[in-house]
Amino acid sequence: MNILERIVEFKKEEVAEQKKKFNLSVLREEAEKLKVPYDFKSAISGNGINIIAEVKKASPSKGVIREDFDPVEIAKAYERGGAKAISVLTDKKFFQGSPFYLRQVAEAVKLPVLRKDFIIDEFQIYGAKALGASTFLLIVSILSDQQLKDFIELGRELGLEPLVETHDEEEVERALKAGAEIVGVNNRDLKTFTVSLETTLRLLPIIKEEGKLLVSESGIKNKDDILRLREAGVDAFLVGETLMRSENPEEVLRSWVS
Numbered sequence: 001m002n003i004l005e006r007i008v009e010f011k012k013e014e015v016a017e018q019k020k021k022f023n024l025s026v027l028r029e030e031a032e033k034l035k036v037p038y039d040f041k042s043a044i045s046g047n048g049i050n051i052i053a054e055v056k057k058a059s060p061s062k063g064v065i066r067e068d069f070d071p072v073e074i075a076k077a078y079e080r081g082g083a084k085a086i087s088v089l090t091d092k093k094f095f096q097g098s099p100f101y102l103r104q105v106a107e108a109v110k111l112p113v114l115r116k117d118f119i120i121d122e123f124q125i126y127g128a129k130a131l132g133a134s135t136f137l138l139i140v141s142i143l144s145d146q147q148l149k150d151f152i153e154l155g156r157e158l159g160l161e162p163l164v165e166t167h168d169e170e171e172v173e174r175a176l177k178a179g180a181e182i183v184g185v186n187n188r189d190l191k192t193f194t195v196s197l198e199t200t201l202r203l204l205p206i207i208k209e210e211g212k213l214l215v216s217e218s219g220i221k222n223k224d225d226i227l228r229l230r231e232a233g234v235d236a237f238l239v240g241e242t243l244m245r246s247e248n249p250e251e252v253l254r255s256w257v258s
């Protein structure tokens, strides 16, 4: 089993356990009542350098990335530095994240917050809204065509436009067919951990031809990477590790967006 398959297997058990603890109808009612905090799509549509900065304590490929970890302080530094949105890992087992970090961050910043998790059930989408998220991630490779379509539609009914993540031509076609408006290209192969920014550049024409927003995800190290991708037509950049390892993420972000 590769890492992605292991994560999904564990996620199925985790969601089944959560469903025993929390009533889906109550969660749905709560989620439907809440106002969407911020519009993610417009936040990342501007002409400048649109960074989605990620709060990421650890990862399966790198282990612990940052020991002194305060999600709220990190998110506030990102906001001061000029991030347009914040991504918060809510997976506990593989990323040392938490749904509580999402709630805390959403209360602390005036930016859209993305729920970064391995979403396989509508329960997690209602949960995202109830926790204060303005959007959530859908990973094409772990969902069927029907799930993809249903989850995008459910997000829209709740006022959340999802970021739909792809890694190759076939996944881009599936994302577009399912109706995705914001297409992410993950430069990291989640089965092997190989990272290449060329993945974004290769898939870009298919996504831009359809007039969709394109987010380049993973492996972005510096301003040169960003400018190269921006010049090619990328709309926004999802950056985790580089910012989490930085002593001063606020300054790094400021230098990127200026």
Ligand SMILES: O=C(O)c1ccccc1NCC(=O)[C@H](O)[C@H](O)COP(=O)(O)O
Binding pocket: 003, 004, 054, 056, 059, 060, 061, 062, 186, 188, 190, 217, 218, 219, 220, 238, 239, 240, 241, 242
């Ligand atoms: O980051 C990993 O090791 C990883 C492993 C398995 C599944 C997903 C994984 N990462 C999720 C992400 O897509 C990244 O957190 C995100 O794009 C930021 O990437 P980076 O800037 O390289 O930290």
